[in-house]
Amino acid sequence: MLLKESLRGLVAFAVSCVASSACADSIRSYDHIVVIYQENHSFDNLYGLWDAVNGKRVNGLSFADFWHTRQVRFDNQATPYSCLLQNDVNLTSPTPLATTCTDATAATAFVSAFANAPFKIDSYIASTDTTCPNPYGASAANGFLKGAGLPGGCTRDLVHRFYNEQFQINGGKQNRYVTGSDAAGLAMGYYDTKALPLYKYLQGRRAPNYVIADNFFQAAFGGSFLNHQWLIAAATPVFAGAANDGGSTDFHSVVDVNGMPTSTPLYASPLGAAAKDAQLSASCHPPVGRPATPAGVVCGDYAINTNQPFYQPYAPGTADARRLPPLTNTTIGDRLSARRVDWAWYAGGWSNANGDKNALGWTNGAGPSCADPHAMPTATFPNCPDKLFQFHHHPFNYFAAYAPGKAARADHLRDEAQFFDAARRGRLPAVSFVKPLGAENEHPGYTSETGGSNHLVDLVKAIVEGPNGHDTLIIITYDEFGGAWDHVPPPSAANRIGPYDVWGPGTRVPTILISKKLQRSNVDHVAHDTTSILKLIEERFGLAPLATRDARVQSLESALRD
Known part of the structure; x- marks a missing residue:
């Protein structure tokens, strides 16, 4: 059975390479693929101000049709709001911002400092402002007022769940992000792309070339849990x-x-x-x-919204009945292992959370209690997760094949510190997935956008400046939109720009490919979703598709064509 499956995968790979004359010169020339999976931003929210690349436009805010995506009431969709309601503590009116707009279109009138249009977050909450969680790991429903938090320019979090997002997309009209959000007008905020550390790095004289994929969508509607599952299995549990x-x-x-x-x-x-x-x-x-x-x-x-895994590490105190029973469907890891292709999932904070005493990344001493002051106070030694370790960000831990005690777990689930070590030594596996810790993953609400982007630069530099840098393809993408508006409708029955089903795709997310092999920087306009990454890996290593979506979707290989 295994031989037949491998042969089917090789046949599919050969067919795809016949269809693409560039295949032999692109996919096959990379010995290493690194997927860095960041958190919770739409394309317009983060990359909306990216300049044209070598004369090719990037479909960002300058191309957005603000009139047709103007945010509307639910009860009367012909009536757009006059203003944006805000509840982030640093954006509300009449304090701390002066009122410049009064809205009488909503069921209850409100005042605001924002007209009904996208706005630059940096103009109101700078990257140096003291608005990040204080103390470390704390939370606040509407954010921390300037002066009450730590530096970093954090905002409040925004709802990003399965049914909400479908309501917000509104059949491709893109005009109910505000109405369907618990953060209301913050959904229309965007960052100054050119101030991002990653943007600045890639414009540098010695930086590697890159390709912006400006038509890339999250695989499934909703949040991080479900989209991590789609990244590795192309399926909803x-x-x-x-x-x-x-x-x-x-x-x-x-x-x-x-x-x-x-x-x-x-x-x-x-x-x-x-x-x-x-x-x-x-x-x-x-x-x-x-x-x-x-x-x-x-x-x-x-399982569409956040579920805790059945195996450790899971949120301390989660009852057995609330934890997702172990999954048995096939993952990309299983496919790679069957072909004897080395791979790993590298997670920030994994050694501490998994209880891997004295491994790279371990910071909790010899016991009997967790020594790291950032460890969750409810943790039980040796499982000492960081306060910002997100258990649902580690999809392989939900599968029986990677249960505690299984050899596959020790072989493939590793700490991010081991990734940096492997990059430095030139010992990267053929396929790496990298998931930074919460403090460095760019997630609104509990971390800083600038801090997360700086960490991205550190990861990219570790790869391209290491011994494997000459034959490594880096793919940076985001698990989902984080509740933020985007002007481009995802694939659907209305536009048929790519495969779709009841699960998604959802909102467009930032995606960029980086490599020293690329002859020049470029823009890829082909429609992709998260499973396009699976398709690329499957093509490179001759693997059969996992499911219907990754079988039908356009491979991310299109971004490598000049």
Whole structure:
């Protein structure tokens, strides 16, 4: 069976290379592929001001149709807001910002310092402002007021969940990001692209060439958990044996007639408190006492929002019943291992969280308690996760094939410190996935955008300046949009620019390829989603597709064509 599967993969690879005359000169010339998976930004939010690259335009904010994507009320979609409601503590009116706009279009009038249009976050919250969590790992629903936090220019977090995002995209109109967000107007914010450390680095004289992929979408609607699963398996997990009785262990969402499982500051769900935004999709057959699931809403026992893994490391204190039962579907790791291709998932903070005492990245001493002051106070030695270690960012830990004690776990799940060491020594595996720790992954709410971008530069430099730099392709992308608006509609039945299904793709996200092999910097306009990375890996190493989407999607190899 394994031989047949490998042969099928090689045939598919050969066919794809016949279709692409550049294949032999691009994919096959790379001995190493590194995927750096950052957090929670839409393309317009982060790369919207990227200049033209060698004369080729980047589809950013200068090409956005603000009139047709102007944010509208739900109850009367012909009526756009006059202003942007803000609840981040550093953006509200009449304090700390003076009122310049009064909105009477919403159900309840509000005042604001923002017209209904995209705005530059840096103009109000600078990268040096003291608005980041204080103390380390703390949280605040609407952010930390300047002077109350630590330097870094952090904003509040924005909702980014499965049903909300579909409501926000609104069939490709892109005009309900504000209405469907718990952060309201912050969804229209964007960063000064040219101030990002990664942008500055790539404009330097000795920097490697790069390709911006400006038509790249997150694979699945919603948040980090689901998109990490799609990155490695191109599939939505099923919660085996999920309760469907309306009790305390029934984790199904309850969705209203408009497809929403919750209310927001600018949207009142007709279900009121009966709406439920939970870790599973809505039930196809809700128990007595729960509203019927509307037609057209994805339903079943699917794990769509954050679920904790069954295996350590998981959030301390999570009950067994709430943790996703071990998964058994095939991953890209399984495919690579079957072909004897070396690979690893490198995670910031993994040694501490996994209890790998004295391994690279371990900072918690000899016990009996966790010595690192940044360790979660509820942690039990030797599992000493950092306060900003995000358990749902590590998808292989959800699979039985990588359970504690399995050789595959020790062989392939490693700390980010080991990645830096491998890059320095010239010992990178053929395929590397790199997931920075929360403090360095750019996620709004708990980390600094500038700090995360600086860490990206450190990762890129470690690769291109190391012994493997001459034959390594670096792919930097983001798991999902983080609740931020983007003007480009994702693939759908309306535009058919790429494959789509009930799971996505969702909002466009920043993606860039970097390599010393690239002859010049460029822009790739081909429609891709996260599974295009899987397609590229499958083509490079002769692997069969994992599922329907990665079989049909355009390979990211298109970005390597001159």
